[in-house]
Each structure stands twice: as C-alpha cells, then as structure tokens.
Amino acid sequence: MTSDTSEISLRDVTVILPTKNEEEAIGLVIDEILSVGVPLSNIIVVDGYSTDRTREIAQEKGVKVILQEGKGKAMAIATAVKYVKTRWVVIMDSDYTYPAKHIPDLLRKAMSENLDEVIGARLIGRENIPAIFRLGNWALTKTFNLIFGTSLRDVLSGMYIVKSDVLREINFEMKGFSVEVEIAAHVASTSGRISEVPIEYRKRLGEKKLKVYHGVKIFVDIIRLAWRYNPTFLIFAVGSLLLIPGVVLAGYVAAMYLLYGIKCWAKGLLSAILCTTGLNSLLLAIFAIYLKRAECRILQNIRRLVERLCA
Numbered sequence: 001m002t003s004d005t006s007e008i009s010l011r012d013v014t015v016i017l018p019t020k021n022e023e024e025a026i027g028l029v030i031d032e033i034l035s036v037g038v039p040l041s042n043i044i045v046v047d048g049y050s051t052d053r054t055r056e057i058a059q060e061k062g063v064k065v066i067l068q069e070g071k072g073k074a075m076a077i078a079t080a081v082k083y084v085k086t087r088w089v090v091i092m093d094s095d096y097t098y099p100a101k102h103i104p105d106l107l108r109k110a111m112s113e114n115l116d117e118v119i120g121a122r123l124i125g126r127e128n129i130p131a132i133f134r135l136g137n138w139a140l141t142k143t144f145n146l147i148f149g150t151s152l153r154d155v156l157s158g159m160y161i162v163k164s165d166v167l168r169e170i171n172f173e174m175k176g177f178s179v180e181v182e183i184a185a186h187v188a189s190t191s192g193r194i195s196e197v198p199i200e201y202r203k204r205l206g207e208k209k210l211k212v213y214h215g216v217k218i219f220v221d222i223i224r225l226a227w228r229y230n231p232t233f234l235i236f237a238v239g240s241l242l243l244i245p246g247v248v249l250a251g252y253v254a255a256m257y258l259l260y261g262i263k264c265w266a267k268g269l270l271s272a273i274l275c276t277t278g279l280n281s282l283l284l285a286i287f288a289i290y291l292k293r294a295e296c297r298i299l300q301n302i303r304r305l306v307e308r309l310c311a
C-alpha cells in the first residue's frame with residue numbers, strides 16, 4: 001500500500017480518537033494525522049475523563065475535544081459519532097501504536113472496493129503486541145471468523161475505517177473494548193462488505209488500558225453477537241457439544257465389552273443417541289454458517305443493484 005492521496009479526499013474523513021490518560025501520545029498522534037492531510041476540523045478527541053493533561057494538549061492543538069457520555073471505549077465512540085459530518089470515519093487508538101500514514105490506505109481500499117468497513121490488520125511490527133495479547137487476538141479472530149463467516153486476520157485492531165451511515169446503525173450494546181467486534185459483526189452480517197489492509201503496529205506510549213480479563217469479556221460478547229446475528233449457528237453449535245459425552249460413553253461401553261465381555265445396552269443406546277444428535281447438530285451448525293454467508297452475498301448483491309438503480 002502507498003500513501004498516495006491523489007485519487008481520494010481526506011476531507012471526507014473524520015478521525016475519532018478515544019482517549020483516557022494519553023498525555024504522552026495524543027500530541028504526536030494529532031500531529032501525524034494532520035501531516036497526512038486530514039483537516040484539523042475533522043479530528044475529534046473523545047475523552048473518558050482523563051486525569052492527566054490529555055484534554056489540555058488536544059485543545060492546544062486546535063482539534064475538537066469532547067467528553068464522552070457513559071463509560072468505556074464503546075460509549076466514547078457512540079458519543080463522538082453524533083458529531084460526525086463526513087461520509088467516512090476512521091477510529092484509531094490515541095496511544096501512538098497506529099501510524100496515521102495508513103489512513104489513506106484504509107480510505108482508498110474502502111472506496112475502490114465499495115466496502116463498509118476496512119480494518120487495519122496489524123501484520124507489521126507484531127512483536128510490539130505482548131505475546132499473551134497476540135495469542136488472545138488470534139483466538140478471538142478465529143472464533144469471530146468461524147461464527148460470522150469472515151476471513152479476517154485482526155478483528156480487534158484499534159484502527160479501522162467505517163462508513164458513517166453504517167456506524168450510526170450500531171447499537172453500541174457491547175461495552176468497552178468489545179466495540180470493534182460489534183461493528184465488525186454488524187457489517188459482516190448485514191452487507192458483508194468488510195475487509196482489511198495490512199498496517200504497521202508500533203510500541204505503545206503510556207499505560208495500556210486493555211487487560212487480559214477483557215479477552216474473556218470480548219469472547220462472551222462474540223457469543224452474544226452470534227445470538228443476535230446468527231442464532232441458528234449458536235443453537236446447533238451448543239447441540240454439537242453432546243458429541244463429547246457421547247464419545248466418552250461410547251468409549252466406556254466399548255472398553256467394558258472388549259476387556260470384560262460386559263454388554264451395557266442402556267449406556268450404549270444413550271451414547272448412540274448423544275453421538276447422533278451431536279453429529280447432526282455439528283453438521284447443521286456448519287450448514288448455518290454457509291447459509292449466513294449466502295445471505296450476506298445475496299444482501300450485498302441486492303444493495304449493489306439498488307445503488308445502480310438509484311444512480
């Protein structure tokens with residue numbers, strides 16, 4: 001990807017910067033965003049009641065600084081969206097980890113492929129993500145892909161571009177750091193127009209707010225989102241868990257017969273029922289994913305058709 005901005009206009013982009021005690025980084029982040037050509041009036045710092053000089057520094061730079069409603073990163077974004085007047089919104093962490101040079105890359109990809117969301121996948125400088133978070137990101141992204149039929153590499157990235165109309169459709173029900181999965185789940189399930197561009201990730205300045213336990217909350221929220229957007233998959237996925245006791249019981253029955261010649265009819269019947277139900281559920285869960293993918297593709301084509309007819 002290049003940072004050539006000739007065929008795109010950064011006037012169409014608002015950059016939302018959620019902040020919570022980011023005095024070390026916020027000034028540098030704003031300077032970098034301005035240096036790539038985003039107008040000063042298109043930068044919104046949405047602060048979560050920082051107790052350091054974050055708001056002061058941002059105000060000195062001349063950008064719009066607002067205090068968020070409620071608590072957490074998700075509510076910060078929900079607050080800032082109300083101030084957006086441009087067609088596109090870039091959301092990025094204010095901790096200097098995400099280089100602003102990728103803003104044009106995100107916009108170019110979104111515009112050229114008519115996407116609703118483009119995520120900056122942290123593929124360069126991955127050593128700057130602590131190992132435990134790298135593992136967590138990988139596991140959560142795989143879970144997300146499985147449920148929503150996507151093939152993303154970094155669903156939890158803190159830098160992405162979204163169409164502002166689409167961002168306004170979000171309920172912001174998933175609090176805090178789950179906001180990224182809620183936006184991606186919505187886009188994947190409604191239009192399917194979601195993709196990524198590889199970006200660089202730098203070492204963080206200041207104190208990290210995301211803790212390991214947040215990973216568990218994000219996992220639970222992915223399951224909640226699955227219930228909202230793909231309940232059939234979730235029901236059958238849970239049903240497929242019957243395979244586990246079914247196989248264990250079948251092993252026990254087989255061992256009793258082979259080792260001692262004892263025939264456990266009742267247990268054998270029960271294990272057969274558990275295995276058959278579990279296997280059926282597993283197949284139906286896989287089928288539900290494929291149905292979801294087909295639904296996304298159909299919706300995508302309908303939207304394209306409507307756009308063409310309206311053009």
Ligand SMILES: Nc1nc2c(ncn2[C@@H]2O[C@H](COP(=O)(O)OP(=O)(O)OP(=O)(O)O)[C@@H](O)[C@H]2O)c(=O)[nH]1
Pocket residue numbers: 017018019020021022046047048049068071072073076092093094095097133158177204207208209210
């Ligand atoms: N407004 C607001 N911003 C927050 C809140 N919590 C975190 N942030 C900001 O949201 C961004 C993401 O938080 P980080 O601590 O960087 O968490 P992360 O990006 O998931 O993790 P790393 O970047 O790997 O450290 C940062 O810019 C934080 O300052 C909050 O409650 N309110």
Ligand SMILES: [Mg+2]
Pocket residue numbers: 093094095097158
């Ligand atoms: Mg961060």
